[in-house]
Amino acid sequence: MAQQHVAVKGLVIRQTDFGDHDRYITLLTEELGKIEVLCRGIRRKRGRLVTATSLFQYSEFTLFAGRQYQLNDAVIDTAFWSGITGNIEYYALCCYFADLANIAAVEEQTAKQILRLVLRALYALDRQHRQPQAVKAAFELRLACLLGFQPELNGCGACGETECGNWSFLLENGALICDSCRKRVGGTYFSVSQSVLHALRYIAYCPDKKEFSFAVSEQTAKQLGKICEKYLLYHMDVQCQETLGFYHSLFDMT
Ligand SMILES: [Zn+2]
Structure with missing residues (x-):
């Protein structure tokens, strides 16, 4: 041939x-x-x-x-090689991103979008030195959106209420649930503070190329990171044990 x-x-x-x-x-x-x-x-x-x-x-x-x-x-x-491999946290994170990208990039069109997301994540770490925990959370949530799992964060997914002092995030369908509905709607919940909700909305709804342009406090980063990680892995139905396990062995978020 x-x-x-x-x-x-x-x-x-x-x-x-x-x-x-x-x-x-x-x-x-x-x-x-x-x-x-x-x-x-x-x-x-x-x-x-x-x-x-x-x-x-x-x-x-x-x-x-x-x-x-x-x-x-x-x-x-x-x-990106020398900048990423020269920093153990960047390296561990990027191995995890590459692992996710490899699994998720099945359709050609999706692969192109994932390529751009990974490139922007590498740039955010290596060139802009953004908070690694925030980059991780943003990558996970944007990838989830790109794969069709956009969360619904404008109001309670059960009753439509838009004001609540004590929101929860429902893992299974990516919905916000208000305090009174939580008692009657079953599922896996994460408590969501106002600052975490603000960050979740920013990541989920901002235009492309802006998804890594934010900063959060250490405490917000932890809660946000947990929600985004669990949400993505649940909906992709993967564990990424080797790469994510390596990252957590170095930087435990709990
Ligand atoms: Zn409700």
């Missing part, structure tokens, strides 16, 4: 070594969604190609497109 060259811009979200010198990399791309690329002999090499195909690099790839994609050339567009 004749091989064709294709050019794509992609973010490396996974590396899998095999044989003595070879490696598969998983890319999230604008052009093709999520793809696997065979990098023959890459582990014997040094220099530009190795750097451009490292984890969390956003690079311009030239690939041979045959029965499978094979690496021909790669040039870095935006380098």
Whole structure:
């Protein structure tokens, strides 16, 4: 079969070594969604190609497109590797984001949206040094929205009440529930303070590119983080034990 060259811009979200010198990399791309690329002999090499195909690099790839994609050339567009791997909290978080992205990026169109969300999260950490806990929560909730699980945060999901001094968040359907309805509506609840509600509404309803532009207190970050994490994992029906477990072993939120 004749091989064709294709050019794509992609973010490396996974590396899998095999044989003595070879490696598969998983890319999230604008052009093709999520793809696997065979990098023959890459582990014997040094220099530009190795750097451009490292984890969390956003690079311009030239690939041979045959029965499978094979690496021909790669040039870095935006380098995240050294900044992310140089900070253990950033690194642990980004491994978790990459894990989630790899699982969620099934449809091509969704993969492109997830790519942009991951890139903005990397940028928020590596370039803007935003609060890691806030970036984590925002990533989780925006990913949930992107996958069709947008929470309903304007009023009580059971009675429609918009004023309440003691809101709860219902995990199973992403609804706010007021104090009086909570007694009669079953489910898994999280108490929501006004500052957490404010942050949840901001993340869920702000335009793209603004989702990481906020800051919260330490206490709010903890409560917010717990809700966003549980909500996403429940609706994606995943655990991400390895990557999320690693993050929690370093930075326990409880
Ligand atoms: Zn109610």
